[in-house]
Amino acid sequence: MVQSEHSVKPARLTARGEATKARMLQVAAELMRVKGVAATTLDEVRSASGTSKSQLYHYFADKDALVQVVIELQARDLLDREEGYLRRLNSIKGLERWRDAIVQRSALRGGAHGCQLGSLASELSDQNEPARAALAGHFGTWLRLMSDAFERMRAAGKLRPEADPEGLATGLMSALQGAFLLAQTTQDVKPMKIALDMAIDYVRGFEV
Structure with a gap:
């Protein structure tokens, strides 16, 4: 992990x-x-x-201490799962399989509860600095997994040289977090799939 x-x-x-x-x-x-x-x-x-x-x-010692360890628990669960997908990802088809897995997992909950880390970040980042810092670190790890996948695709000649792996990862993460929010508020994964499809279409624009 x-x-x-x-x-x-x-x-x-x-x-x-x-x-x-x-x-x-x-x-x-x-x-x-x-x-x-x-x-x-x-x-x-x-x-x-x-x-x-x-x-x-x-x-x-107190609730704040419990919250910090809950953040670690949720991060381990999410990042272990994401690493399983993203470490092997080296094509647009792989990116679509990753999208399908996220959408299907959210569909099991009817779109409820949002992202494990995103929901915590939304509630805690402006109120709890240690929690914000921990969550920022975990999001950074998640972004690196995405960026490394795009870098592998570029190095393999599947994306054009001008493709920016870090920029693509940031755009995809932003689309994903917005997708989680839309699914949560509508209790429907259809907006999630649309948002991720548009992000993947942008990546596809750099395909060789």
Whole structure:
């Protein structure tokens, strides 16, 4: 997996401690994704994970500390999945398969909840500087995966020499985040597919 420079190294825990912490994190991540960070309370996390207040505070000093680790958890999940697609991507057809996977995954939720990282960024970036910095690092990792894919395509002669991998990656990411927002607000993935198709058409304009 690609590691962001903002990743936090976990403290050593017993197997039981790891299981307890993982359970709390999974519950917190799901609650924060569905309800939002601000609306999710530590009492809800404790109750839904079947843990005590002392257990919760043993692993997380406060809600901000929990949020930081939830960001890492969501980033690992998303970037592991994206790396699986983008590390192999070397053609427009591959880019279309990547689009299909994202649209199909969003369709399973009826377009709800948006992007794992984008939703957190939208809620936290203006309110929580450590969270903003961590999210910026993870978005940077994601952009590098995209940019590297376009660089491979250019080096293989599949894109014209004047194609800008970083610019194409930024444009594609912008289209993707807008697509997530449209799918979320309409509860329909059709706008998502249209937005990504237009971004891919722009990349296709550089095809050799």
